[in-house]
Amino acid sequence: MNDFSQAFLKAIQLILNLDPNLIEIVALSLRVSLTAVLIASLIGLPLGAALALYKFFGRGLLVAILNTFMGLPPVVVGLVVYLILSRSGPLGALGLLFTPTAMVIAQVCLITPIIAALTRQTILDANNEFHAQLRALGAKSLSMMNTLLWETRYSLVTNVFAGFGRAIAEVGAVLIVGGNINHNTRVMTTSIALETSKGNIELALALGMILITLSLIVTSAVMSARHAAYNVYS
């Protein structure tokens, strides 16, 4: 238990001192994961909605794949993205390996299926409820999709945050494609792994506490924004 109280003090100390290394690491974590969430949402939201509303050949298979990929092991994603971005791989010429961009790409692969699969379910449920109404109003299928996405926006925020939670918390993929390079690709989770391996258990635990607090702050901020918006619109 002593470890926990010491780590807690250490965490407070790090935050109060505005430790520049810590700020750099936190900023990179947020930048990488928020960028990944943004891109994954741009792909995942329309993809999920389309899968819910359009019938086409292979849809069942695609949905099954998507649901399976919700549980992709980060280390496997990391390995595959590494092999693609490696100098010896198909996209090697871009020189993206060991950069934050590579980490964004890995996280996008990891969380797009989550956002898409959850969105598909959300839209499916909403469609069951509103389909007749929308049809009666003469909505065409594309505008129907837009309407449904818009009407379920509050639920979709939760879907997006399921993706964010996964991105900010994973270590396997960013470690392989980012390389945990100090001042370049070191994020919260890779720092925690590194400090643990150095035997700095207190510091590692302190960083863990900061990471969880950070997720809590980001999530609460969005939740309250959502709540405020909800009150305004209704």
Next chain:
Amino acid sequence: MNQYLANAIAVATLCILLTSVQADKSPFITLSSTTSTENSGLLDYLIPKFRERTGIDVRVVSVGTGRALKLGEMGDTDLILVHHKPSEEEFMSKGFGIQRREVMYNDFIVAGPSEDPVNIRGERSIARVLSLIHEHKMPFVSRGDESGTHKKEMELWALAGVDAQRYSGEWYHETGAGMGTTLNIANGMSAYVLTDRGTWLSFKNRDGLALLFENDPPLHNQYSIVQINPDRHPHIKYTEAELFINWLTSGEGQQTIADFTLNGQQLFFPNALPQ
């Protein structure tokens, strides 16, 4: 909708640009090194001094020797700093490297529970120490990850005439992890473990562990730096990488290595031959 889509794509592109542009500010080379040189703080000490001299930054990816060599083979790093001569020589003979220079050394030690149940403290040779551990089926934790330290450990078991891997899962435990993680596990299991002295001295969580055996010639730990062959990977930063090797093996670089201490103790001993 098209308006939204256009905006969204613009934002996404901007984000990608931001993340990639930021990464390419100043000249840099990539060095993949063993965890021991990075975790001990040596590279954090050396690199700023090299950067001051040349304006070139060195980005360190720290992995085991096996993986460092693989990164070199695939052209994902300009330099590798590793410690397993046979693997390095094989790497060179396959044409992956263009030059290999020995840089510095320290040694391996055996750590274990401070009570030292089979009393390896009093032993004179590493072969005898390992035989004792085998005879008494004492828990022993191995890296098991094809790192330089792991390969050295296999050589030492061979020296002791013990096929340790046969006992994997019994008293011999393969972690498949870095040195620090392995030390954490050894601590948790009260097991014996082979470690390089640099990681040992810089490792913070060793309450239950003690240094039990040292100073035997087979425990010598030589570090070398290898430059990747640009004929295989044209994008390799040949000139900058060569500058780093030349500096590291120069009088100034070697002195810097000797100057690096932790709690007053020197961790690495320079031994580069003049070119």
